[in-house]
Amino acid sequence: MGNQKLYKGSLQTIILKLLETNDKMYGYEITQHVKELTKGELQITEGALYPALHKLEADGLLAVEVAKVGNRLRKYYKLTESGTKETANKLEEMQEFLKTMQHLVNPKFSME
Amino acid sequence: MELTTEQLQKVEDYLNLKDITYIDLRMEVFDHIISDIEVKLVDENVDFETIFYLVTDIWDKHLKQSSSFYFGVAYTAPKIVIDKAKKYFKKWFFLILPTYFIPYFIIVKTNTFFTEIIKNSIHLFFQIVTVLSFMFFLLLLFKKYKNEKKTTYSFILKTQSLNALVGFLFLINLNFLDNDGFIDASKSGILMAFIFSTYSYFHFYKKHLEAIKKHKIS
Structure with missing residues (x-):
C-alpha cells in the first residue's frame, strides 16, 4: 500500500498487460484483478482507473464493447491492433526500466 | 448477490x-x-x-461539479466528465493558436506581392468560405440540439457553440481588405481559426454520434 506512488506511472502498462492476457475486461474487474494479483499491495482507485482507461481509449489503444449482464449493461475494454503493438513496446520499456533500477539500487547483483 | x-x-x-x-x-x-x-x-x-x-x-x-480552463469556468459538469473531456479536447484547444498565427504571418509576408486580381480572388474566396462555414456550423448546431442524448462529446460541443458568433460577426461585415486595400491579415487569421473551430465542432459531433452508437447493446 505504501508504494502506490511508485505504481502510478505504470498504470497504463498494467492495464494494457491485463487486457493482453484477459482479452476483454470491465473497470471493476480490472481493480479486483490487480488487487488479487498483487495480494492487496496495489489498489487502483476509481479516480485513477477511469482517466487512464479513457486516455487509452482516446489514443485508440482500447476499443469498447457493451453487453447486457444480469440486470445491467456492462462496458468492456479490449485491445485494438495498435493497442497490442503498444503493449509490447510498453512492456519492453518496463523491462528496461526495471533493469536500470536494478543497476541503481543493487549494483552488485546486477554485475553478476 | x-x-x-x-x-x-x-x-x-x-x-x-x-x-x-x-x-x-x-x-x-x-x-x-x-x-x-x-x-x-x-x-x-x-x-x-x-x-x-x-x-x-x-x-x-x-x-462533484467541476470546471476547466479549457472550456471556460461557466461550464460545469461532474469531475469525471470534465477529466474525460479534457483528454479529448486538449490538443484541439492548442491547435487553434497556429490556425490563427500561420495564415496571419503568411498574409503579412506576402501581402505586397499580390496583384489586384489575386487580391480580389482571395477576397472572394474568403467571403464564400465564411458563408459556407457559418451555414455548416448552424446546421451542426441545429442537429446537435435536436439530439437530446448526452455524452462527454456533447458537453464539449456545448462549450464550443458560441464560436458560431464569430462566423455571424464576419457575415455582418464581409470585408477582408484593410483601409489600404491589402488583405487584412488579422481578419484572415480569425477566419481560419473560425474554419478550424467549425471543423472541430464537426469532429466532436461525429464522435458524439459514434459514442451513442457504441453504447448500445452489442
Missing part, C-alpha cells in the same frame, strides 16, 4: 443527483458501483444502506 429493483433504483437516483447522465460514463459508473456493492454485501455481511453510503462516499469526490 444481485440487488433488488429498489436498491438498483437508489443507485440510479444517486447518479441522477450527481448529473451522471452522460451515456458513455453512466453505465460504467453504475456497473462499478453495483459490482462493488454486490461484492461487499457478501464479503462484509453488512446491510445495503451501510454499504451504499460507504461506496458512494468514495465516488462523491469524482462526481
Whole structure:
C-alpha cells in the first residue's frame, strides 16, 4: 500500500498487460484483478482507473464493447491492433526500466 | 448477490443527483458501483444502506461539479466528465493558436506581392468560405440540439457553440481588405481559426454520434 506512488506511472502498462492476457475486461474487474494479483499491495482507485482507461481509449489503444449482464449493461475494454503493438513496446520499456533500477539500487547483483 | 429493483433504483437516483447522465460514463459508473456493492454485501455481511453510503462516499469526490480552463469556468459538469473531456479536447484547444498565427504571418509576408486580381480572388474566396462555414456550423448546431442524448462529446460541443458568433460577426461585415486595400491579415487569421473551430465542432459531433452508437447493446 505504501508504494502506490511508485505504481502510478505504470498504470497504463498494467492495464494494457491485463487486457493482453484477459482479452476483454470491465473497470471493476480490472481493480479486483490487480488487487488479487498483487495480494492487496496495489489498489487502483476509481479516480485513477477511469482517466487512464479513457486516455487509452482516446489514443485508440482500447476499443469498447457493451453487453447486457444480469440486470445491467456492462462496458468492456479490449485491445485494438495498435493497442497490442503498444503493449509490447510498453512492456519492453518496463523491462528496461526495471533493469536500470536494478543497476541503481543493487549494483552488485546486477554485475553478476 | 444481485440487488433488488429498489436498491438498483437508489443507485440510479444517486447518479441522477450527481448529473451522471452522460451515456458513455453512466453505465460504467453504475456497473462499478453495483459490482462493488454486490461484492461487499457478501464479503462484509453488512446491510445495503451501510454499504451504499460507504461506496458512494468514495465516488462523491469524482462526481462533484467541476470546471476547466479549457472550456471556460461557466461550464460545469461532474469531475469525471470534465477529466474525460479534457483528454479529448486538449490538443484541439492548442491547435487553434497556429490556425490563427500561420495564415496571419503568411498574409503579412506576402501581402505586397499580390496583384489586384489575386487580391480580389482571395477576397472572394474568403467571403464564400465564411458563408459556407457559418451555414455548416448552424446546421451542426441545429442537429446537435435536436439530439437530446448526452455524452462527454456533447458537453464539449456545448462549450464550443458560441464560436458560431464569430462566423455571424464576419457575415455582418464581409470585408477582408484593410483601409489600404491589402488583405487584412488579422481578419484572415480569425477566419481560419473560425474554419478550424467549425471543423472541430464537426469532429466532436461525429464522435458524439459514434459514442451513442457504441453504447448500445452489442
